[in-house]
Amino acid sequence: MNAAISQPAKKTNRIGLEVLPYKGSKTTLCAGCGHNAISERIVEAFYEMGVEPWSVAKFSGIGCSSKSPAYFLGMAHGFNAVHGRAPAIATGALVANRRLLGITVSGDGDTASIGIGQFVHMLRRNVRQVYVIENNGVYGLTKGQFSATADVGAKLKTGVVNDLQPIDCCVEAIQLGATMVARAFSGDKRQLLAILKAAIAHQGLSVIDVISPCVTFNDHEGSTKSYEYMKEHDEPAQEIDFVPAFEDIAVEIEEGQVREVRLHDGSRLMLKKLGRDYDPSDKLNALKAIHEAAADGHVLTGLLYLDTSRKHFIELLNLVDEPLATLPESRIRPPREALDEVMEELR
Amino acid sequence: MGTSPALASTVVNDFSIQVATVNGSGSQTANTVLMRALFQMGIPVSGKNLFPSNIAGLPTWFTIRASKDGYIARKKEIDFLVAMNPETAREDVGKLEAGAAVVYDEPLKLNQTRSDLHFYPVPFDKLVAPVCPEARLRKLVRNMIYDGVVAHLLGIEMEEIRKALLKQFGAKKAKAAELNWNAVVAGRDFAAQNLEKTDRFAAERMAATAGKIIIDGNAATALGCMFAGVTVVTWYPITPSSSLVEALTGYLRRFRLDKETGRATFAVVQAEDELASIGMALGAGWAGARAMTATSGPGISLMSEFAGLGYYAEVPAVIVDVQRVGPSTGLPTRTAQGDLVSTAVLSHGDTKHPMLFPSSPAECFTMAMRAFDLAEAFQTPVFVMSDLDLGMNNWMSEPFPYPTEPIQRGKILSAADVERLGGFARYKETDGDGVGYRTLPGAGPGTAYFTRGSGHNEKAQYTEREDDYMNNMDRLARKFEAMRARVPAPQVEMNPKAHVGLVCFGTSRWAAEESREQLRREYGVETGYLRLRAYPFTSHLAEFIREHDRVYVIDQNRDAQLVLLMRMELEPELIARLRSVRYYGGLPLDARTVTDEIARQEGLR
Numbered sequence: 001m002n003a004a005i006s007q008p009a010k011k012t013n014r015i016g017l018e019v020l021p022y023k024g025s026k027t028t029l030c031a032g033c034g035h036n037a038i039s040e041r042i043v044e045a046f047y048e049m050g051v052e053p054w055s056v057a058k059f060s061g062i063g064c065s066s067k068s069p070a071y072f073l074g075m076a077h078g079f080n081a082v083h084g085r086a087p088a089i090a091t092g093a094l095v096a097n098r099r100l101l102g103i104t105v106s107g108d109g110d111t112a113s114i115g116i117g118q119f120v121h122m123l124r125r126n127v128r129q130v131y132v133i134e135n136n137g138v139y140g141l142t143k144g145q146f147s148a149t150a151d152v153g154a155k156l157k158t159g160v161v162n163d164l165q166p167i168d169c170c171v172e173a174i175q176l177g178a179t180m181v182a183r184a185f186s187g188d189k190r191q192l193l194a195i196l197k198a199a200i201a202h203q204g205l206s207v208i209d210v211i212s213p214c215v216t217f218n219d220h221e222g223s224t225k226s227y228e229y230m231k232e233h234d235e236p237a238q239e240i241d242f243v244p245a246f247e248d249i250a251v252e253i254e255e256g257q258v259r260e261v262r263l264h265d266g267s268r269l270m271l272k273k274l275g276r277d278y279d280p281s282d283k284l285n286a287l288k289a290i291h292e293a294a295a296d297g298h299v300l301t302g303l304l305y306l307d308t309s310r311k312h313f314i315e316l317l318n319l320v321d322e323p324l325a326t327l328p329e330s331r332i333r334p335p336r337e338a339l340d341e342v343m344e345e346l347r
Numbered sequence: 348m349g350t351s352p353a354l355a356s357t358v359v360n361d362f363s364i365q366v367a368t369v370n371g372s373g374s375q376t377a378n379t380v381l382m383r384a385l386f387q388m389g390i391p392v393s394g395k396n397l398f399p400s401n402i403a404g405l406p407t408w409f410t411i412r413a414s415k416d417g418y419i420a421r422k423k424e425i426d427f428l429v430a431m432n433p434e435t436a437r438e439d440v441g442k443l444e445a446g447a448a449v450v451y452d453e454p455l456k457l458n459q460t461r462s463d464l465h466f467y468p469v470p471f472d473k474l475v476a477p478v479c480p481e482a483r484l485r486k487l488v489r490n491m492i493y494d495g496v497v498a499h500l501l502g503i504e505m506e507e508i509r510k511a512l513l514k515q516f517g518a519k520k521a522k523a524a525e526l527n528w529n530a531v532v533a534g535r536d537f538a539a540q541n542l543e544k545t546d547r548f549a550a551e552r553m554a555a556t557a558g559k560i561i562i563d564g565n566a567a568t569a570l571g572c573m574f575a576g577v578t579v580v581t582w583y584p585i586t587p588s589s590s591l592v593e594a595l596t597g598y599l600r601r602f603r604l605d606k607e608t609g610r611a612t613f614a615v616v617q618a619e620d621e622l623a624s625i626g627m628a629l630g631a632g633w634a635g636a637r638a639m640t641a642t643s644g645p646g647i648s649l650m651s652e653f654a655g656l657g658y659y660a661e662v663p664a665v666i667v668d669v670q671r672v673g674p675s676t677g678l679p680t681r682t683a684q685g686d687l688v689s690t691a692v693l694s695h696g697d698t699k700h701p702m703l704f705p706s707s708p709a710e711c712f713t714m715a716m717r718a719f720d721l722a723e724a725f726q727t728p729v730f731v732m733s734d735l736d737l738g739m740n741n742w743m744s745e746p747f748p749y750p751t752e753p754i755q756r757g758k759i760l761s762a763a764d765v766e767r768l769g770g771f772a773r774y775k776e777t778d779g780d781g782v783g784y785r786t787l788p789g790a791g792p793g794t795a796y797f798t799r800g801s802g803h804n805e806k807a808q809y810t811e812r813e814d815d816y817m818n819n820m821d822r823l824a825r826k827f828e829a830m831r832a833r834v835p836a837p838q839v840e841m842n843p844k845a846h847v848g849l850v851c852f853g854t855s856r857w858a859a860e861e862s863r864e865q866l867r868r869e870y871g872v873e874t875g876y877l878r879l880r881a882y883p884f885t886s887h888l889a890e891f892i893r894e895h896d897r898v899y900v901i902d903q904n905r906d907a908q909l910v911l912l913m914r915m916e917l918e919p920e921l922i923a924r925l926r927s928v929r930y931y932g933g934l935p936l937d938a939r940t941v942t943d944e945i946a947r948q949e950g951l952r
Binding site: 029053054055057059069070074075076077078079080081082083085087088089090091092093094095096097099100117118120131317318319320321323324325326329330333335336339340342343346347 | 420551553558559560561562572573574575576577578579596602603605608609610611612613614616618619620622624625626627628629630631633634635636638653654656660747748749750754755762786787788789790791792793794796797798800801809936943
C-alpha cells in the first residue's frame with residue numbers, strides 16, 4: 001500500500017491510496033445495467049472518503065444486484081449470502097466486529113419480497129451500515145418476472161400488467177427505524193455519489209433505494225423503472241452537496257435556499273432547495289412528500305429522511321470498544337472462581 | 348403405625364411420586380421443594396415435569412423418583428400419587444398398580460374407585476384457609492400442604508423441607524417462604540393427627556448425594572457456552588430452548604461485563620425468526636466471533652437453508668437443538684429425539700453436519716465447550732443435540748470441572764501472516780485435515796477473500812467448473828472424515844459374556860443403563876453397551892457391533908433414526924445385526940419400555 005505514496009504522478013486520496021484498491025473484479029452484468037453505474041459510484045465514494053478498503057465488509061443476498069459486491073472494493077472481505085438474508089449475515093458480522101464498516105447491496109426482489117422480514121427488522125435495529133437497494137422492479141436472473149416494487153400499471157415486455165400495490169422501501173425504512181433514508185437514480189451520478197458519501201459518514205443505518213434500470217427486462221415503453229421513465233419523472237427533493245469533515249471548506253450559503261445538516265463525524269450535508277421546501281428531519285412530511293410526488297406521477301429522489309439523534313444497534317448493545325471477535329481468552333472465559341460460585345449455589 | 352402388617356416389606360428409597368395438578372396452579376415450587384428435600388437427605392433423585400403447552404388450565408404432572416441404586420430415568424410405575432387435578436384424578440388412579448398410595452383432595456372421593464390402593468384423603472381447602480388469609484394466594488399455597496402430608500407419610504425430614512423451601516424462595520422472599528412453610532406444617536400436622544400409614548414406601552437418610560448439584564440441562568449448556576468464551580448469541584424464543592438462552596443471558600450479565608467499564612464482552616440478539624438467528628450466528632462466526640444459537644425442531648427446519656451455506660462457505664457456528672416432538676400445536680412441550688436424521692444432512696446439496704450428543708448436564712457443559720472448539724477447528728456449523736427431558740428437567744450432577752484446555756480458535760491468519768506467506772488461498776488444504784486457513788474481515792491489507800456458496804475454487808474465486816466443484820466437495824468430505832478422530836468417543840462397556848449389545852445416545856442413556864440391569868436380573872441376559880456421543884461415528888461403533896450377534900439400537904422417535912444414520916455408514920454384514928427399540932410417546936424414556944421390547948424381540952416374553 002505504501003507504494004502508492006511514492007508515485008507522485010498518480011492521484012491518491014487522503015490516506016494515500018490510488019483508486020485501484022477500491023475497485024473490484026470486472027462486472028459480469030449486462031452492458032448498460034444500472035447496477036454497474038452504482039458500483040462505480042461506490043468505488044468513488046469510498047475512495048473520495050478515504051476509507052481503508054480492508055476495514056469494510058461487503059454483504060449481499062441473491063440476484064443480479066447481489067453479484068455486484070464482487071465489482072467494487074476488492075480489498076474488502078465480502079459475503080454473498082442466501083436470497084433475502086444478507087441483513088442477518090451483516091448484523092452478525094457487524095456485531096462481532098464493531099470496527100467494520102458494512103455495506104450491503106441488495107435488490108428489489110431480495111429486499112422487498114423474500115427478504116422483507118429481515119429488512120424490516122434490520123430497520124428496527126438501526127444496524128449501522130450502508131444498505132443499497134438496486135431497484136429495477138423485476139427479477140433479472142430468472143428472466144423478467146415482476147418484483148414487489150413494480151408500480152401499478154407497469155407493463156412487462158410480455159405485455160403482462162402489474163395490478164398489485166408496490167412496496168416502497170423508503171416508506172418502510174422511514175416508518176420502521178432507519179436513520180438515513182434516500183432514493184436515487186443510477187443515472188444521476190452526482191446525487192448518488194453525494195448520498196453514498198453521507199451514508200458512509202452516518203452513524204446508523206442508511207437505506208438507499210436506487211432506481212437502477214434493467215436494460216434487458218425492464219427498459220421498454222410501459223415500464224416505470226426505465227431510463228426514459230426516470231429521466232422524465234425524477235423529482236429531486238433537493239440538490240445535495242456533501243462536505244466531508246476532513247475538508248474544511250467554507251460553503252457559500254444563500255439565505256433561505258440551503259439547509260445545512262451536520263453528521264456525527266463533523267461532515268455536512270448542504271441541501272439546496274429546489275421545487276418544494278423539504279425538511280428531511282420531519283418524518284411525517286417526508287412520507288407525505290413521497291406520496292404526493294407519486295400521486296403526481298413523479299419519483300421523489302434525494303435525501304428523504306435523516307435522524308442523527310438515535311443510537312444504533314451496536315451502541316444499544318453496550319459492547320466493549322474492541323471487536324468481540326478478537327477478544328483474548330482472558331476476557332471471554334471467566335475465572336475458576338466464577339464456576340465455583342455457581343456450583344456452590346446449585347448444591 | 349409400626350404395627351401395621353403392610354409395613355413388613357417396607358420399600359426404602361426406591362419409589363416414584365407423581366403429583367397431578369393443573370397448569371398454572373403454582374405446583375412447581377412444591378414439587379421442587381419435595382425433590383430437593385430428598386436430595387438433601389442424601390437420596391439419589393430425579394424430577395420430570397410433564398407439562399402442557401399452555402399458560403394455565405391444562406393438566407400437568409411432575410414425577411419425582413427416589414432411587415437408592417442411583418437410577419434416574421423416569422420410572423414408568425407410579426408408587427405414590429398426589430391427585431390434585433379433578434379432571435385427571437380418576438384416570439391417574441386407574442393407571443396405578445396394586446399397592447400404590449394416593450394422597451388426594453378429599454372432595455374427589457377417589458377411595459371409592461379402587462380397593463387395592465392406600466388412600467389418604469386431605470381436605471386441602473379447609474387446611475389452607477387458616478394459614479393463608481389472603482384468598483387470592485390460596486391456589487398457590489395450597490400445594491405446599493401436600494409437601495407436608497407426603498413428608499409425614501414417607502418420612503421426609505421436615506428440616507430438609509424447610510431448607511429446600513428457603514433455598515427456593517431466596518433471602519428476598521422471606522415472607523412468602525414463611526407463608527408457604529406454614530402450609531407445609533399444616534399438612535404435616537393434619538397427616539400426623541388423621542392419617543394412618545398403610546403403604547410400604549419410606550424415605551431414609553443416606554449419603555449418596557454429597558457434593559452433588561441439581562441443575563437442568565439448559566442451564567448447564569448455558570454455562571458451557573459461557574466458559575467456551577461465546578461472544579455472540581442469537582436466538583428466537585422456542586420451547587424447550589428458550590430457557591437456555593435466558594440462563595445464558597443471566598450468567599453473561601453476571602460474569603462477562605468488563606470490570607472497569609461495565610460494558611459487555613458479549614452480544615445477545617433476539618432475532619425475528621430462526622432464519623435470522625442462524626444467519627446472524629454465521630455472520631458473526633465468519634467475522635471471527637464465538638457464535639451460537641439455540642433452537643428446537645421447527646427452528647432447525649427453518650435454519651436448513653443457512654446451514655447449507657455454513658457448510659459450503661465453511662463458517663463456524665454452534666447450534667444447540669433442544670429436541671421436542673414434531674410440528675405445530677399439540678406436543679411441543681414433550682420430549683423426543685426426532686431431529687437426528689434431518690440435522691445430520693440439514694440443507695440442500697450434499698451436506699453433512701457434525702452433531703454432539705450430551706446425555707447429562709455435565710456433558711451439556713463439556714460438550715458445549717467442545718462444540719465451539721470443533722466449529723472453529725473445522726470451520727463448520729456444529730450441532731449439539733440436547734432434548735426437552737435433558738434441557739428442562741432438573742438433574743443431579745457432579746459439579747462441573749473447570750476447563751483445563753485453552754480455547755481453540757482454529758486456523759486463522761493475520762495480515763502479517765499473509766504478508767509473510769506471500770498470500771493465501773482460503774480453501775486450499777495444507778494440513779491433511781481438509782481445513783484451509785481463513786482470515787477475518789477487518790484484519791488488514793491483503794487478507795480479503797470473497798465468501799460464496801457452491802461456486803468457488805481454492806482461492807475463493809467464482810467458478811462454475813466441474814473440477815473446481817468436485818475438488819471442493821471431495822475436500823469437504825475429507826474434512827468430515829477427519830472429524831471422526833476429534834469428536835467425543837463413545838462410552839463403551841464390553842461384556843465378554845454378552846451376545847446382545849445395546850446402542851443409544853443422549854438421554855436414552857439412563858433408561859438403557861437401568862434396562863441392562865433389569866435384563867440381567869429378570870431374564871439372565873448379559874449385555875454389552877455403547878453410548879454414542881457424536882456424529883460422525885468413530886470406529887468404535889463398527890468394532891462394537893462386530894463383537895455382538897444382535898445389537899439393539901434405542902431411539903426416541905418413530906422411524907429409528909439412529910438406525911437409519913448407522914445404515915448410511917456401516918457395511919451390510921453389520922447392518923444385518925441391528926435391531927430397533929423405539930419409543931415416541933413424548934415422555935422421558937423409561938427402562939421398563941426398553942426391557943419389555945428387548946425381551947419380546949429376544950423371544951423371552
